[in-house]
Amino acid sequence: MYRYDEFDQTFVDQRVEQFRSQTSRRLSGELTEEEFKPIRLMNGLYLQLHGYMLRVAIPYGTLNALQMRTLADISETYDKGYGHFTTRQNIQYNWPKLEDTPDILADLASVEMHAIQTSGNCIRNVTADHWAGVAADELADPRPVAELIRQWSSLHPEFSFLPRKFKVAVTGAPADRAAVKFHDIGLRMHLNDAGERGWEVIVGGGQGRTPMVGVTVREFLPEEELLGYLEAIMRVYNLFGRRDNKYKARIKILIHETGAEEFSRLVEEEYARAPRPSVEVERKELDRISAYFAPPQYETLSALQPDLEGRKLENPEFARWVRTNVGAHRVTGYGIVNISLKPAGGIPGDATAEQMRTVADLAERFSHSEIRVSHHQNLVLPDVKLSDLHEIWTVLSADGMGEANIGLLGDIIACPGLDYCALATARSIPIAQSISRQFSDPSRLEDIGPLRVNISGCINACGHHHVGHIGILGLEKKGKEFYQVTLGGHSGTDASIGGVLGKGFSEDEIAGAIETIVDTYLGIRGDSESFLECIRRVGTPPFKEALYAPA
Amino acid sequence: MPLLERNGQISDDLWIAVGDDEDLPAQGDTIVSYGRLPLDAPGRLGISLSNDLDVGGLDLQVDGLSLIVLNFPSFADGRAYSQARALRQDLDYSGELRATGHLLPDQLGFMVEVGFDSFDLQTDRFPVERWTEALEAVTLTYHRHLSRTGQSPIIAARHAG
Numbered sequence: 001m002y003r004y005d006e007f008d009q010t011f012v013d014q015r016v017e018q019f020r021s022q023t024s025r026r027l028s029g030e031l032t033e034e035e036f037k038p039i040r041l042m043n044g045l046y047l048q049l050h051g052y053m054l055r056v057a058i059p060y061g062t063l064n065a066l067q068m069r070t071l072a073d074i075s076e077t078y079d080k081g082y083g084h085f086t087t088r089q090n091i092q093y094n095w096p097k098l099e100d101t102p103d104i105l106a107d108l109a110s111v112e113m114h115a116i117q118t119s120g121n122c123i124r125n126v127t128a129d130h131w132a133g134v135a136a137d138e139l140a141d142p143r144p145v146a147e148l149i150r151q152w153s154s155l156h157p158e159f160s161f162l163p164r165k166f167k168v169a170v171t172g173a174p175a176d177r178a179a180v181k182f183h184d185i186g187l188r189m190h191l192n193d194a195g196e197r198g199w200e201v202i203v204g205g206g207q208g209r210t211p212m213v214g215v216t217v218r219e220f221l222p223e224e225e226l227l228g229y230l231e232a233i234m235r236v237y238n239l240f241g242r243r244d245n246k247y248k249a250r251i252k253i254l255i256h257e258t259g260a261e262e263f264s265r266l267v268e269e270e271y272a273r274a275p276r277p278s279v280e281v282e283r284k285e286l287d288r289i290s291a292y293f294a295p296p297q298y299e300t301l302s303a304l305q306p307d308l309e310g311r312k313l314e315n316p317e318f319a320r321w322v323r324t325n326v327g328a329h330r331v332t333g334y335g336i337v338n339i340s341l342k343p344a345g346g347i348p349g350d351a352t353a354e355q356m357r358t359v360a361d362l363a364e365r366f367s368h369s370e371i372r373v374s375h376h377q378n379l380v381l382p383d384v385k386l387s388d389l390h391e392i393w394t395v396l397s398a399d400g401m402g403e404a405n406i407g408l409l410g411d412i413i414a415c416p417g418l419d420y421c422a423l424a425t426a427r428s429i430p431i432a433q434s435i436s437r438q439f440s441d442p443s444r445l446e447d448i449g450p451l452r453v454n455i456s457g458c459i460n461a462c463g464h465h466h467v468g469h470i471g472i473l474g475l476e477k478k479g480k481e482f483y484q485v486t487l488g489g490h491s492g493t494d495a496s497i498g499g500v501l502g503k504g505f506s507e508d509e510i511a512g513a514i515e516t517i518v519d520t521y522l523g524i525r526g527d528s529e530s531f532l533e534c535i536r537r538v539g540t541p542p543f544k545e546a547l548y549a550p551a
Numbered sequence: 552m553p554l555l556e557r558n559g560q561i562s563d564d565l566w567i568a569v570g571d572d573e574d575l576p577a578q579g580d581t582i583v584s585y586g587r588l589p590l591d592a593p594g595r596l597g598i599s600l601s602n603d604l605d606v607g608g609l610d611l612q613v614d615g616l617s618l619i620v621l622n623f624p625s626f627a628d629g630r631a632y633s634q635a636r637a638l639r640q641d642l643d644y645s646g647e648l649r650a651t652g653h654l655l656p657d658q659l660g661f662m663v664e665v666g667f668d669s670f671d672l673q674t675d676r677f678p679v680e681r682w683t684e685a686l687e688a689v690t691l692t693y694h695r696h697l698s699r700t701g702q703s704p705i706i707a708a709r710h711a712g
Contacts, residue, residue, distance in 0.1 A: 014690065
């Protein structure tokens with residue numbers, strides 16, 4: 001993975017000292033809260049319902065064992081001994097004190113981490129396929145480009161006071177695990193006939209109040225042109241994006257109101273006008289970064305693993321976990337271990353300091369010290385020998401992380417909701433807990449098959465309910481929380497936005513409603529037809545009938 | 552009001568801002584709005600651009616201009632950063648570029664990098680050293696092709712030679 005050189009390190013160190021001075025000016029009253037706000041936001045510090053929240057960047061979801069241990073230490077020294085992994089592959093601490101945050105940032109800088117631009121109206125931390133570099137279906141590792149974008153977007157002098165936040169996601173695989181069609185800019189790698197890499201540029205996707213699938217403005221942008229082209233898009237957005245209404249300020253609204261064709265024309269005009277970064281330098285810099293992502297030395301292993309097969313026969317629970325949680329690695333004899341942070345009745349994405357250290361130890365022993373955070377709020381050990389799976393599963397299970405539910409109904413994505421967030425209209429976490437408790441039988445989950453449940457506690461959609469196969473949106477009416485259900489959303493290559501079923505449900509009813517939806521699906525599904533395929537075939541009527549027909 | 556230059560010097564502002572309904576003074580350096588061009592000025596001529604103009608697409612003759620003033624109605628409104636970059640790079644403007652409006656010391660680094668030379672400090676809320684310190688807070692930048700920066704581009708140092 002990428003390591004800082006002296007320049008990256010000095011840059012981040014200077015930034016910590018700058019924030020230390022800014023924080024003391026806020027504490028002394030020299031800066032008003034209004035003026036401090038954009039400064040703290042650009043350093044990841046939010047003001048929440050109960051106090052400050054610090055969001056730490058995990059660029060493209062990749063970190064090493066030492067960094068994970070530092071995250072664990074920070075949670076104990078400055079917070080309540082746990083952290084929350086987010087849908088943007090970051091980690092949040094919910095209880096830091098303002099006066100401690102410069103020290104937290106200094107601790108992060110000591111292990112090549114920061115919280116720069118994890119919030120605010122700037123280019124946010126870039127996200128990527130959490131299986132980048134190891135997935136069997138991948139064309140090439142997208143992370144060198146993601147790192148190039150991280151550096152390019154860090155304190156960008158022109159684009160740090162945008163109309164609204166700006167999110168970029170990249171993938172190097174045909175199967176979209178990074179939701180590139182739901183970002184302000186999504187980048188998907190393609191190879192041309194000569195085998196050269198280029199990027200499909202998708203703009204204007206997003207969720208929130210106005211969910212939209214992004215539109216492709218370039219099918220194949222040569223890699224060396226990437227930053228110049230991104231700047232042209234950013235420039236058009238910075239100049240013409242709406243600033244009169246924060247709910248209409250994202251680039252998707254600009255594209256919607258301008259029209260995709262006209263927007264594309266403006267970008268091309270701007271691109272033709274502006275000087276480009278030097279192509280030669282871009283190539284050199286990409287080559288320099290790419291060297292850090294060279295694959296580790298893999299052993300030549302057999303595809304046949306008699307010991308593993310024997311363990312699976314002995315222990316059906318282990319066999320199930322291998323089926324549900326281990327992804328296909330591009331090297332024979334290796335697997336991608338997906339660690340569920342979704343125990344039945346747990347808070348999605350939360351990990352204790354002890355759990356973080358357990359994962360760090362496992363990464364050191366079994367996965368070249370590397371760890372990933374997925375946008376599904378789970379963790380990944382990307383480079384595991386299949387012969388080590390049983391030991392890893394044993395250790396994870398002993399520490400509450402052995403749940404066999406990746407991609408299944410128990411693997412719920414949820415925003416923090418009204419338990420933490422000042423914007424929320426309803427709680428999300430208790431809903432996730434009651435559903436995961438209701439669907440805790442692993443054999444039943446496996447029988448139901450792939451099914452994504454996403455829960456947001458308000459229309460800002462941080463729990464991505466628009467792309468849940470089952471989406472749940474928490475609202476409030478006359479002081480009572482209620483939950484609206486959508487069906488058929490999907491964030492993959494064949495992206496779609498879920499449609500609302502009908503009248504909402506109370507907190508007590510919602511798990512039962514999910515039960516009814518699942519039972520309806522089980523009753524009508526065809527052979528090996530997934531929940532999403534079934535919805536796409538039959539639409540919502542059978543589900544509405546089951547939920548709302550008078551008994 | 553004091554003016555801060557990007558080298559940290561503080562000076563008095565001797566330019567005369569002339570309102571759209573006002574006549575030009577008989578002498579002195581004057582600033583008018585973009586809409587009043589073309590214009591014969593008594594001394595050096597400067598213009599003020601509102602931040603909703605697409606500078607790169609303007610047919611603006613920058614040759615006769617000694618000063619361009621860009622506006623920040625709120626510190627959170629970042630359009631003038633893109634205008635500054637366009638003036639420097641698309642229109643090859645090489646005269647003085649000044650920021651005015653609601654500025655914060657913490658933004659000076661960005662402003663210098665996109666090409667601003669001077670800052671109209673419309674407030675005495677911050678001690679002078681806060682502004683000058685801010686000019687030096689971050690000495691490195693990842694940005695590679697903004698030519699007038701006082702900061703050192705990382706990419707140039709990395710790939711020198």
